[in-house]
Amino acid sequence: MENISSSKLFTTRQGTILLGVIAAVIAAIALLVYLNHYRNSVTQPPLKVLVAVKTIPKGTSGDVLAKATGFYEVAQIPKGQVESGAITDSSTLTGKVALQDISPNSQLTASQFGAGTGIEQQLSPTQRAVVVSLGSPQEVGGQISTGSHVDFWVTTSGQGAGGVTRPIARLLFQNMYVIGTNGGNVTLRANNPKQAGQIIYASTNASIWLVLRNTVSSNIKPPVVGAANVTGG
Numbered sequence: 001m002e003n004i005s006s007s008k009l010f011t012t013r014q015g016t017i018l019l020g021v022i023a024a025v026i027a028a029i030a031l032l033v034y035l036n037h038y039r040n041s042v043t044q045p046p047l048k049v050l051v052a053v054k055t056i057p058k059g060t061s062g063d064v065l066a067k068a069t070g071f072y073e074v075a076q077i078p079k080g081q082v083e084s085g086a087i088t089d090s091s092t093l094t095g096k097v098a099l100q101d102i103s104p105n106s107q108l109t110a111s112q113f114g115a116g117t118g119i120e121q122q123l124s125p126t127q128r129a130v131v132v133s134l135g136s137p138q139e140v141g142g143q144i145s146t147g148s149h150v151d152f153w154v155t156t157s158g159q160g161a162g163g164v165t166r167p168i169a170r171l172l173f174q175n176m177y178v179i180g181t182n183g184g185n186v187t188l189r190a191n192n193p194k195q196a197g198q199i200i201y202a203s204t205n206a207s208i209w210l211v212l213r214n215t216v217s218s219n220i221k222p223p224v225v226g227a228a229n230v231t232g233g
Contacts (some may be wrong), residue, residue, distance in 0.1 A: 046076040056102040062093030085110035127194040156206040
């Protein structure tokens with residue numbers, strides 16, 4: 001009996017009309033859903049998301065990224081295309097490092113960054129960490145510690161009057177930042193590779209003295225001290 005009723009539904013005029021009405025209702029519902037989705041996609045404003053401009057290598061400091069330029073840009077991304085955990089504020093990178101290489105045109109996401117504790121976290125792209133080994137007097141009796149600011153002096157030989165070689169003391173660098181200490185080893189933050197090389201050369205060919213200074217001390221014209229300055233001769 002049920003099969004006969006179903007067959008009549010498809011063959012009678014009333015059944016055909018009923019099926020047409022049902023199909024029209026379904027089509028109308030589908031159209032409303034589509035229009036609602038389209039309206040939402042059009043009316044919702046895009047989000048500002050950080051997008052890599054060039055490759056960000058694994059291990060790059062988030063502190064450096066937050067301050068540097070050229071690594072990323074702020075892009076307007078449609079809400080539906082924003083990746084999960086996308087970073088919208090560069091301040092959230094502070095204290096973190098890139099856990100993987102990030103390709104150009106990629107959105108920066110929270111999963112790409114994690115906690116960083118290495119020395120590289122404290123270095124900008126141009127800065128370098130360099131270690132000098134010193135005796136107790138040369139590091140102010142062990143009073144130099146992480147976070148200290150120091151002046152970098154070297155004692156070596158200089159050409160005096162008449163071609164006579166005399167010992168001199170020279171203030172080579174001022175207000176250097178100490179990244180860390182370990183016994184007699186002091187890790188300094190060089191501003192660039194050249195400065196790092198000068199420190200290495202001085203460490204190999206001269207005697208080094210670090211002089212502790214106040215963090216707000218003013219720099220002076222770098223002096224060269226010789227026998228005349230000490231003895232008045």
